[in-house]
Amino acid sequence: MLRVAVIGGGPSGSCAAEVLAKAGIKTWLFERKLDNAKPCGGAIPLCMVSEFDLPDSIIDRKVRNMRMISPSNREVDISLDEVYGKTEDEYIGMCRREVMDAFMRDRAADLGTTLVNGLVTKIDTGSNRQGPYKLSYSDYSSGESKGEAKTLEVDLIIGADGANSRVAKAMDAGDYNVAIAFQERIKLPEKEMGYYQNLAEMYVGTDVSPDFYGWVFPKYDHVAVGTGTMQKNQSLIKDLQEGVRERAKKRLVNGEVIKVEAHPIPEHPRPRRVVGRMALVGDAAGYVTKSSGEGIYFAAKSGRMCAEEIVIASQNGAKIPTEGDLKQYIKKWDKKYGATYKVLEILQTIFYSNDGAREAFVEMCDDLDVQRLTFDSYLYKTVVAMKPLQQLKLTFMTLGSVLRGRALAPKTYKPVPSAVREEEEVNKMLAISTIKGGIKVGSKKSNS
Secondary structure (H helix, E strand, O other): OEEEEEEEEHHHHHHHHHHHHHOOOEEEEEEOOOOOOOOOOOOOOHHHHHHHHHHHHHHHEOOOOEEEEOOOOOEEEHHHHHHHOOOOOOEEEEOOHHHHHHHHHHHHOOOOEEEEOEEEEEEEEOOOOOOEEEEEEEEEEOOOOOOOOEEEOOOEEOOOHHHHHHHHHHHHOOOOEEEEEEEEEEEEEEHHHHOOOOOEEEEEOHHHHEEEEEEEEOOOOEEEEEEEEEEEHHHHHHHHHHHHHHOOHHHHHOEEEEEEEEOOOOOOOOOOOOOEEEOOOOOHHOOOOOOOOOOHHHHHHHHHHHHHHHHHHHHOOOOOOOOHHHHHHHHHHHHHHHHHHHHHHHHHHOOOOHHHHHHHHHHHHHHHHHHHHHHHHHHHHOOOOOOOHHHHHHHHHHHHHHHHHHHHOOOOOOHHHHHHHHHHHHHHHHHHHHOOOOOOOOOOEEEE
């Protein structure tokens, strides 16, 4: 019987383990921190709820209103009531990762996966990387702080262990550029929390991110306030976070910071995602989109697609798949989603290049055709053909964005003294994230 180790217990690893266990394949799922709360906006598209059979209990908020705020603080309100009508069928699900991830892991375990509360410390791939593979890991299930040293031999490995993937290193998958996500969880008074009951905010501007956006997303009893930027701008991250808080200060001023989080996020797929009988999925493979920064759905989908290919090629675990079999998963993934990633990369290049382009981008979001096109693709992962007049209008709006952007001289981003002093602290947080698979910096209380 085929033996598979899935390393990493987030959405990608859990979905892979679930498919394998259903097929009767002997599966181990490794996760160091079973209460891990990845710093993540936590927004999931509607199609993920039905496709992955997610219950309402893991969804904190069903958001039907989005507010886009431009660099000049122009606000554009987007209502799903306007886009789809007052059906209440469409919404953006807001989740806490520790709740959603735990549900998916537990479901995989209920189906027969052996869930290991452990950290894989070494992967012996052999001389040709074709397996079998010997895993050395620390087992923390007994509650010991150091963990018990153990080993396990498997025929195949799925690396679902994030941007700092140990599996990727073992298979020499190559590096990729990363972005840095920084987020604070802020508990608000009842009145302000009521304001965010059904509303999420997105801020754009050089003050909140030179290449991405800032967000205020509502959760169960707090809001997630964060920003992201490429690693080259890491020294700016604390000041960019202050920029988001400054722009949203009217609602955040009486808030209380209850958690601070940071984590690296991949910016494009790795050069190699399958080597021998080892495959990468989710963040480990680099499946986070540009422009929107979406990664949860694609992580879960990649884990499922990879595992499905293993089930087919192994004849439900009766034989060991080859490297060529595993590469069929990559072929199908790139065919299905390759164009999506490329288009979003182009859009980020156009609309996040400078504040003039960002102003035009927010203006575009005030158009109902743009809103419907955007939410059809996000909520349902479908691309609906536009009418000729819609195509012409969108083309002119995009060209206007480009021209307005070029009219403004690009700014030079230089770390301010406070950013330089705090870069070491961010590096420390990211190092902890690398080791533990997550980040938890105490329980920090202060006025926002």
